[in-house]
Amino acid sequence: MKSTVEQLSPTRVKLNVEVPFEELSGDFDRAYQALAQQIRVPGFRPGKAPAKIIEARVGRQAILEQVVNDALPAKYSQALAESETNAISQPEIEVGDLVYGEPLTFSAVVDIRPEITLPDFATVSVEVDPIEISEADVEDQLEELRQRFGTLTAVERGVAEGDFVTLDLSATVDGEPVEDAATEGLSHEVGNGELIEGLDEAVTGLKAGETATFTTTLVAGEHADSEAEVTVTVQSVKVRELPEVDDEFAQLASEFDTADELREDLRRQVSDSKKYEQAGAIRDAVLESLLESVEFPLPEKVVEDEVEATQHQLVHALGHDDEQINRFLEAQGKTREEWDAEAKDEAEKSVRTQLLLDAVADEAETEVGQDELTQQIIMQAQRYGMPPQEFIQQLQNANQIGALYADVRRNKALAGVIGEVTVKDTNGDVIDTATFFGGNDDAEAEAEGDDA
Incomplete structure (x- = not known):
């Protein structure tokens, strides 16, 4: 041949x-x-x-x-x-x-992959925000813990913001009942804005057993976008009572004996969370710097396929119904042309990122071990709440094992680049990225060889 x-x-x-x-x-x-x-x-x-x-x-x-x-x-x-x-x-x-x-x-x-000339990573420098832990951050964590262990107590007064209410709802459009808008015993926290527009204003001030009627626009179901008259009845009004932060609460809510120990552990959790956020910021900053500094043409067909795949997910979710797609875009405040343009921009960035990191991985001869791939599979399975074996089976059925391997390889290659660039915070302090991304294995091996 x-x-x-x-x-x-x-x-x-x-x-x-x-x-x-x-x-x-x-x-x-x-x-x-x-x-x-x-x-x-x-x-x-x-x-x-x-x-x-x-x-x-x-x-x-x-x-x-x-x-x-x-x-x-x-x-x-x-x-x-x-x-x-x-x-x-x-x-x-x-x-x-x-x-x-x-x-x-x-x-x-x-x-085919375009020719990509990579920069000397040692000349790359990025800047991120420093890690700052305030007492307010710790108090916010403590407040969340108190909320979790709070108790609901019935009150005999009118509904106020922050109250927890039990509601019965019914609605009519042009005098005809809307079956999918009727419900009984619905729990709701007043002021969170999670239910239909106008509900919180209608129930404010009502006591248990009282009813109000208001007009709103339905956002889902057969009568979506239709104006409806909604009747709401308050069945109960409760407030959440929060426990005092003392040693007794610390023993109830944690493995610690004192409130001071609990606060110290929450401070550590906040610190870990801030470090994780900073690691993400470093990764994004380094990747963005590389994308800005390296120019190469994009394969048009690959970009087109990426756009089609991205838009197909939404179109499929909306049942390939043009009317529903138009309503979705209207709710987003976008025209079809704007949606297409955004999808193309996102696809171009995605393809550019993949090609760039593939070039980095090729130059570094990055390899992914079975343990690394398995660890990523387990992490993603946990994220989707699935047993690892079931998740693997779904990946195999969708022919996505290769794509997952490629993603792991790209992330590993980027971590290697981060070990070579200079990273500072906005205070001018150099950040030791090895804390987040590990050290440069090649450099460590070379140093060990010199010592020997």
Whole structure:
């Protein structure tokens, strides 16, 4: 087999491939064997009919077409390997005329990775906010803990903001009841704005057993965007009473014996959270700096596929209903053109990021061990609340194991870059990124070798 590569653009090539007819002999043998099992020929046992008889039954051209269809993926992969073409998209394949006994010719147009020249990472410098822990941060954590252990107590007064109420709701549109808007015993915290517009104002001041009516616009269901008259009845009014912060509370809410010990542990938790936030800021800053400093063309087809995949998720979720899509965009305050433009911008940044980090990983010869991949799978499974084995099965069914591996490799490559760049906070202090991202293994190994 021989192939040539024609450069169509910096990110797109055309492979022209010619496969000698003799190289298809094995594919013909397999095709005849498969057909012999399917075709019943009088006088021959299943699978034993000669090729000539099978040809007479099926037709030589039909067999040739089947052989080519079966052989094409392997021949295309072989052409990629032999020409060292780094394809990153599905090929657009065009097969030449099929003539029995003549070479198989086909062309494949495919996107490739552009040439990317990486900077000297030691010259890169980024700046992030310093870690600052205030007593207010600790008190906020303490308040959340108090809320968690608070108790609800009924009161005999009118509803006020922050109260917890139990409600019965019903609604009508043009005098007709709306079934999916009716409910009883609905729990609600007044003032959180999670339910329909106008509800909190309507119940404010009402006592248990009292009713109010108000007008609002429904946002979901059959009558979405319709004006409805809603009737609300308050069944109960309760307030949350919070425990005092003392040693007794510390023993109830934690493993600590005193309130001072509890506060100190909350301070440590706040510190850990701030460090995690700073690590994320460092990662984003370094990646953004690299994206700004490295220019390279983007493969258009890959970007188009990314846009289509992103928009398809929303379109599918909305049942491919143009009316629902338009309502969604209207709620977002966007036109279809603005949505398309945003999707393209996001796709371009995503593709640019992937290609850049792939280039970093290639230059550093970054490898991902089985333990690292397994750890990422476990973390993502926990995030989705799934058993790891079930999550792995879903990844396999969706052919996403390779994509997950690529993401882990990119993140590992970026962590290696972060170990080389200079990171300071806005106070001018240098941050030891090894705390978050580990050290430079190559540098440590070289230092150990020098010491030896």
